Structures are given as C-alpha cells and as structure tokens.
Amino acid sequence: GAGVSQSPSNKVTEKGKDVELRCDPISGHTALYWYRQSLGQGLEFLIYFQGNSAPDKSGLPSDRFSAERTGGSVSTLTIQRTQQEDSAVYLCASGYRGEETQYFGPGTRLLVL
C-alpha cells in the first residue's frame, strides 16, 4: 500500500521567509509525528499528533515552529521567519495508536540561504 508521503521533497528559501511542509500519513494511521534530521544533531523529535490534537509539542525548537493536523489525516509543519539553523531534513512518520511502530516518509530537505 501507499506509504507516508511528504511535499515538497526539496525546498530552498531565503532567511526570514515562512515555509510550509506537508505530510500525508498512511491511511488509517491515527498517530503522526514530525522529526528533524540535521548534521550534528541527529534525529530529533518535534511534535506528536493523535488524531487532530497534539498532546506532545515538546520538541518544537522555538515559537517560530507550529504544526497542525486536519481531518485526522494531513499535517502541515510551518516555520516562520526561517533561520539558517533551520536547514535540515524534516521527516514525518505515522503509526497506529497503541502500536508503537512508526513508518517514515522520504522527508523534505529544507535549505535556508
């Protein structure tokens, strides 16, 4: 079946611009997660959704980062006023509630110039 999809696959933006990253989870998965993979920091958890609510936002690095999920499906991660240190690969994963395996998408590679 279809896996987790993310768009765009690559995004180049200028410092100070806002960006939106999209994630389409596997159909039927109620849990959705965002992670960031950057040089020197490895894979870091950003936020977790169960349905449309986000019980754990503990990994969001600053208030410039926000995320929402609608219809228990698609999620958007928004970064406002991007900074060069935001450059990274942003990964989305989804899974079944109560089943701990997370399935990852291909990621969005963000470069902030």
Add this chain to the structure above:
Amino acid sequence: AQSVSQHNHHVILSEAASLELGCNYSYGGTVNLFWYVQYPGQHLQLLLKYFSGDPLVKGIKGFEAEFIKSKFSFNLRKPSVQWSDTAEYFCAVNALGDYKLSFGAGTTVTVRA
C-alpha cells in the same frame, strides 16, 4: 528522558563478513526498541523491533538483534553481509506508553564488494 548511544560511527566491511552494531540506551523502565535502516537515497525503513517476549528478534534481510536488559543493550547482527547492506543504521528507543522515539546518532556501514 531516554538517550541512545551507538558505538560505531562508521564501519567498513568486506562482503560475507559478519556485522555487529552496538546500541545502548539509558532508561530504567520498560522500553520498545527498534533498528531502522536508511539506504542511500531512500527513506528510513524499519529493520526490526522488540516490544516483549523472546529477546532475540529477527528482522528483514537476515538481520537479527538481541535485547539484553541487564546491559541496556540492543545490538544488531548479520552473519554475512552483502554489498546491498551498505546503508546508515539507526537504533531507536521509546519508553512504554511514550510514542516519542529517541534515536542514536547512526552508524554508516560500507560493504566493499
């Protein structure tokens, strides 16, 4: 919060050699354990997982891992590697009931033909 350490940053092997990648975690409670693999140009894929039961788990492509609770370890093994096993390998942990995965820094495995 749990932390995960992977002992090797880069491993270089010849085909047919045996592979063992170390993973240790720090967390005193019950955990779920995972190994993910990222082949060149591809996204993270689940290799194997341990939730409970037999501490020796078998995954895809001939990989296996052993959970040793007393050592807080979950080492990955493959008796005979192939060139196609060239990839980056990540160990990940989450506490029971916590959906947030903590990842190790990853080990790059290069298999020479």
